[in-house]
Amino acid sequence: MSKVFPRIGRRRALQGAAAGLVALGLVLWWLLPLGEEPPGGTITVSTGTPSGVYQEYGKLLRAELDKDMPNLTVRLQTSDGSQENVARVATGKADFTIAAADAVETYELNGGKGAARLRGVARLYDDYVQLVVARDSGIDSVADLKGKRVAIGPPESGVRLIADRVLGAAGIDARKDITPEPDGIGSAPGRLKSGEIDAFFWSGGLPTDGLQKLADGFSIRFVPIEPDLVTKLHGEGDATRYYRATNMPESAYPTVQNGSVVPTMAVSNLLITRTDMDPRLTEWVTRTVIKSRDGIGAHVHSAQLVDLRTAIYTDPLQLHEGARRYYRSVKP
Numbered sequence: 001m002s003k004v005f006p007r008i009g010r011r012r013a014l015q016g017a018a019a020g021l022v023a024l025g026l027v028l029w030w031l032l033p034l035g036e037e038p039p040g041g042t043i044t045v046s047t048g049t050p051s052g053v054y055q056e057y058g059k060l061l062r063a064e065l066d067k068d069m070p071n072l073t074v075r076l077q078t079s080d081g082s083q084e085n086v087a088r089v090a091t092g093k094a095d096f097t098i099a100a101a102d103a104v105e106t107y108e109l110n111g112g113k114g115a116a117r118l119r120g121v122a123r124l125y126d127d128y129v130q131l132v133v134a135r136d137s138g139i140d141s142v143a144d145l146k147g148k149r150v151a152i153g154p155p156e157s158g159v160r161l162i163a164d165r166v167l168g169a170a171g172i173d174a175r176k177d178i179t180p181e182p183d184g185i186g187s188a189p190g191r192l193k194s195g196e197i198d199a200f201f202w203s204g205g206l207p208t209d210g211l212q213k214l215a216d217g218f219s220i221r222f223v224p225i226e227p228d229l230v231t232k233l234h235g236e237g238d239a240t241r242y243y244r245a246t247n248m249p250e251s252a253y254p255t256v257q258n259g260s261v262v263p264t265m266a267v268s269n270l271l272i273t274r275t276d277m278d279p280r281l282t283e284w285v286t287r288t289v290i291k292s293r294d295g296i297g298a299h300v301h302s303a304q305l306v307d308l309r310t311a312i313y314t315d316p317l318q319l320h321e322g323a324r325r326y327y328r329s330v331k332p
Contacts, residue, residue: 039281040071046085046094047076051185051210054098057300064292069284082158089272090114100127100158100267101242105316109239120314121271121282121323122289125302128248128266129162130202130211134192135219139199142170142225151183151200159184163201165240166225169232189214205302206252215256222248224263242267270314282322
């Protein structure tokens, strides 16, 4: 026997529909401020070398920004890495960039032009220092690099900054005790494979595409950077406080590591901008960075580590006002 349901009056139906729309609106507002017109204009983002994580992350972030701010044009600039990136933003040649915390502080300590205008947007993920040699190489420690041909990165890269310091901690002068080569992740793998260099330094997120491709057709291994070297580095100046001893997890490059971790060191990466960047635009950029973590992380594994709880720690830089607005809006 069928039940007869009471008829719903027009007024009650309209009230129910209105309440549902309000609830939906609140949920969507939490994800994106739909009541606002998205910012527009043009920004320049300085990234990194074509085979590095900065460049890949930059391309994926641009796609996410395009979804959230269709009237915003995002131009990407390749670069040698962190040192060049910091200088570009500080001097107005770029608007946003990714840079390692040690490079940011080094620029400030050296009195770089426009350093006081730099501001943080988000702490992203850690770079791991990766010292790469051929599997049959006799190089087993940083000290063994003495007298060898070693790629230490382009002059304005974050790799160069780190390689010089790591070598120094091992008692090696990069200008006298090795044959230094200015190759980065773009050219160093090929030169190692052809025997033109004996080793190369790389500092980047895990895994780095350029290293994965090298490992696919050439037998390599990683030289450990032991904790005692990191301890020595901490005594060399304020910028070295951003280095932490850690292990490269066995899952980073499974075919190379064969289930073993590699002692090394890591440094955090920051998304940075300048004080004169529009706060509203910066707030939207910050929101996109946080909410796109999983989407970007599906392609750039290290981006999975972007976390709202740690993103606010952009030391040595103060947060940009726009970024601060976003973090306050989502604070529990």
